[in-house]
Amino acid sequence: MEMYHAVPLPTPEEMTAWDQATIEDFGLRQEVLMENAGLGAHGVLEDSVGSVEGLSILVIAGSGNNGGDAFCVARHLANSGAQVLVLHTGKKKDYRGAAAANMRLAQKMGIQLGHLAKGRSLLEFVHDFGEPDVIVDGLLGTGFKGELREETQEWIEDINIFKSSAFILSLDIPSGLSGLTGEPAPVAVMADTTVTFEAAKIGLAMPSSAEFTGDIHVCGIGIPEFIKHSTPATCSMLTDGVLDLLPAPHPEMHKGDAGHVLILGGSIGLTGAPHLAALGAIRSGAGLVTIGCPAGLAQEVKGGNPDIMTLPLGKGTYWNEGMAQDLIPHLSRFSAILLGPGMGRDERTLGFLRALAELDLPKLVVDADALYWIAQAPELLEHLSTPMVLTPHPGEAARILGISAEDVQADRLHAAQDFAAQTGAVSILKGAGTIIALPDGRAYVSPFAISNLAVAGSGDVLGGLSTSLLARDMELEDAACLAVYWHGLAGGQLSEDFPVRGNTASDIANALPKALKETVDA
Numbered sequence: 001m002e003m004y005h006a007v008p009l010p011t012p013e014e015m016t017a018w019d020q021a022t023i024e025d026f027g028l029r030q031e032v033l034m035e036n037a038g039l040g041a042h043g044v045l046e047d048s049v050g051s052v053e054g055l056s057i058l059v060i061a062g063s064g065n066n067g068g069d070a071f072c073v074a075r076h077l078a079n080s081g082a083q084v085l086v087l088h089t090g091k092k093k094d095y096r097g098a099a100a101a102n103m104r105l106a107q108k109m110g111i112q113l114g115h116l117a118k119g120r121s122l123l124e125f126v127h128d129f130g131e132p133d134v135i136v137d138g139l140l141g142t143g144f145k146g147e148l149r150e151e152t153q154e155w156i157e158d159i160n161i162f163k164s165s166a167f168i169l170s171l172d173i174p175s176g177l178s179g180l181t182g183e184p185a186p187v188a189v190m191a192d193t194t195v196t197f198e199a200a201k202i203g204l205a206m207p208s209s210a211e212f213t214g215d216i217h218v219c220g221i222g223i224p225e226f227i228k229h230s231t232p233a234t235c236s237m238l239t240d241g242v243l244d245l246l247p248a249p250h251p252e253m254h255k256g257d258a259g260h261v262l263i264l265g266g267s268i269g270l271t272g273a274p275h276l277a278a279l280g281a282i283r284s285g286a287g288l289v290t291i292g293c294p295a296g297l298a299q300e301v302k303g304g305n306p307d308i309m310t311l312p313l314g315k316g317t318y319w320n321e322g323m324a325q326d327l328i329p330h331l332s333r334f335s336a337i338l339l340g341p342g343m344g345r346d347e348r349t350l351g352f353l354r355a356l357a358e359l360d361l362p363k364l365v366v367d368a369d370a371l372y373w374i375a376q377a378p379e380l381l382e383h384l385s386t387p388m389v390l391t392p393h394p395g396e397a398a399r400i401l402g403i404s405a406e407d408v409q410a411d412r413l414h415a416a417q418d419f420a421a422q423t424g425a426v427s428i429l430k431g432a433g434t435i436i437a438l439p440d441g442r443a444y445v446s447p448f449a450i451s452n453l454a455v456a457g458s459g460d461v462l463g464g465l466s467t468s469l470l471a472r473d474m475e476l477e478d479a480a481c482l483a484v485y486w487h488g489l490a491g492g493q494l495s496e497d498f499p500v501r502g503n504t505a506s507d508i509a510n511a512l513p514k515a516l517k518e519t520v521d522a
C-alpha cells in the first residue's frame with residue numbers, strides 16, 4: 001500500500017534513527033531540531049490557552065533531551081511574557097549536547113531555575129513560586145528504560161496533583177508513558193495536550209494512552225521526507241486516504257463485476273452470525289452473496305431476506321466432512337469466502353474444515369469458530385494454501401498464540417505482529433484501535449475507538465465487509481485496511497445517531513454506505 005493512505009507511527013527506536021540520520025548524515029544540527037520542537041510546542045500552547053503573557057508556568061526539565069526541549073520552550077515562553085520557573089532534575093554540569101546548550105541559554109536569559117534533586121518534592125518549589133497556570137512536562141520523552149525510579153514516579157504524581165487547576169502540556173509524550181506500548185511505567189503524566197515531535201510515536205496510537213495524552217498535536221521539527229521514506233516506520237495509522245482504494249463502481253457494470261461472496265457458517269443457535277456477515281457484504285457493495293450452511297439451517301440463516309441466497313449443504317443441522325464434497329461443483333462461482341461465523345464447536349465441524357482445506361479455494365477471510373478450530377488443529381493453516389485474512393478478536397488471537405487475552409491486550413501491537421508472523425496471514429487484531437498486521441512485520445493501526453462497534457455481531461459484519469472487498473479483487477492488505485477503516489466510519493456515524501449505544505450489528509452494516517458517502521463528501 002502507498003504510504004499516503006496512512007501516516008507513520010515510528011517506534012522510539014525508529015524515531016531516534018530518523019533524528020540521527022538527520023543530524024549525522026544530512027547535517028542538520030541537533031540544536032536546530034530542538035529549537036523547532038521548542039518553538040512548535042510554544043505555538044501549540046498558545047493555540048490551546050491563548051496568550052501566555054503574565055501566566056505562571058512551571059516547566060519540568062528531565063536530564064535527557066526531553067529536558068532540553070523543556071529549556072527551549074521555557075525561553076520562548078519567557079520571551080512571550082510568561083513568568084517561568086524551570087525545575088531541572090539533572091545537575092547543570094551533567095547536561096550534554098543540545099540540552100546543555102538550551103539550559104545555558106535559559107540561564108543567560110535570567111530564567112529562574114531550581115534543581116529538583118532526588119529526595120526533593122515539586123510541591124516545595126510550588127509553595128514559593130505559587131500555583132502554576134500551566135505546567136510544561138519535559139521530564140521524560142521516549143528515552144527512558146524499564147520501570148521508572150521511585151523519585152521519578154513521585155514527581156509525576158506531583159505534576160498530576162495539578163491536573164484540575166493547571167493546563168498540562170506534555171512534550172513529545174506524557175512522561176512515564178511508553179512510546180512503544182502506550183502503557184504507563186507504571187505511572188504517567190495526565191496531560192491536557194501532548195505535542196509530539198515529527199510523528200506520533202506508536203504508543204500514542206494505542207487507545208490505552210488516550211487517558212494520558214489529552215489532545216495530540218504533531219509538530220514537524222525538520223526531519224527531511226527522504227529520510228522518513230528511505231527508512232519507513234514499520235507501523236502507520238490509517239487515514240481517510242485509504243478510501244481511495246475502493247474500486248469505483250462503473251455505470252455499465254454487472255453484478256458479477258462486484259464479486260460473489262460465499263459465507264460458510266451457522267450452526268444451531270448461531271444462525272444470526274452468517275446472516276449479519278451477509279449484510280456486511282451486501283452493504284459494502286458485493287454483487288452476489290450466498291450463505292453455505294447445513295441444509296437443515298438454511299431457512300433460518302436466510303431469515304427471510306430475499307437479498308441473501310443460500311447453498312444448503314448435506315442433510316441435517318451439523319457440519320460434516322461430506323459437505324466439503326458437496327461444495328466442489330459450486331466453488332468456481334465464488335470470488336472470495338468468509339469461513340467461520342457462527343460455525344459452532346461440534347466435533348464434526350473439524351472434519352468439514354479438514355476436507356475443505358484440501359480443496360482449491362478462492363481468497364479466504366477466516367473468523368470466529370474457524371479460528372477456534374485452527375487453535376485446536378494448527379495444521380489446518382498449512383493445508384489452507386490460499387491467500388488469507390485472519391480476523392481474530394483478542395481471545396481468538398490468544399488461543400492461537402498460546403497466551404492469555406490479557407497478555408494480548410497488554411501489548412496489542414506485538415501480539416498482532418506475532419500472530420501474523422506465526423500464521424503467515426494478513427491479520428486483523430480486533431478491538432478498539434484495531435491492528436492490521438502483515439507477516440513481514442509491518443502493521444497499520446485504526447484510529448477508531450468507538451463503543452458503538454462493541455456489540456454482538458459487529459465482527460461478523462466486518463468479516464462480510466472484508467470478504468466483499470476481496471471478492472472485488474482487492475489485495476489482501478488493502479482490503480483488510482479498507483474494511484477496518486470503513487467499519488470504524490460506520491461506528492462513528494452510529495455514535496452520532498446512538499450517543500448512548502443501543503445500535504445493533506445490522507445497524508452497523510446499514511450505516512456503511514452513508515458513512516462512506518459522508519466522509520468522501522466532507
Ligand SMILES: NC(=O)C1=CN([C@@H]2O[C@H](COP(=O)(O)OP(=O)(O)OC[C@H]3O[C@@H](n4cnc5c(N)ncnc54)[C@H](OP(=O)(O)O)[C@@H]3O)[C@@H](O)[C@H]2O)[C@@H](O)CC1
Nearest residue numbers: 019033063064065066140141142143144145147148149172
Ligand atoms: N534526538 C534528537 O535529536 C531529538 C530529541 N528530542 C527529544 O528528546 C527526547 C528523547 O531524549 P533522550 O533520548 O535523551 O531521552 P529522554 O526521554 O529525555 O529520557 C532520558 C532520561 O531518562 C532517564 N531515565 C532512564 N531510565 C529511567 C528510569 N527507569 N526512571 C527514571 N528516569 C530514567 C535518564 O536519566 P538518568 O538515568 O541519566 O538520570 C535519561 O537522562 C524525545 O522524546 C524528544 O522530546 C527532540 O528534541 C528532537 C531532537
Ligand SMILES: Nc1ncnc2c1ncn2[C@@H]1O[C@H](COP(=O)(O)OP(=O)(O)O)[C@@H](O)[C@H]1O
Nearest residue numbers: 393430431432449450453454456457458459460
Ligand atoms: N471499542 C471499540 N472501538 C472500536 N472497535 C471496536 C470496539 N469494540 C469492538 N470493536 C470492533 O467490533 C468488532 C467486534 O468483533 P468481535 O469481537 O468478533 O464480536 P462478534 O463476534 O460479536 O461479532 C470488531 O471489528 C472490533 O474491532
Ligand SMILES: [K+]
Nearest residue numbers: 140171173175
Ligand atoms: K514529556
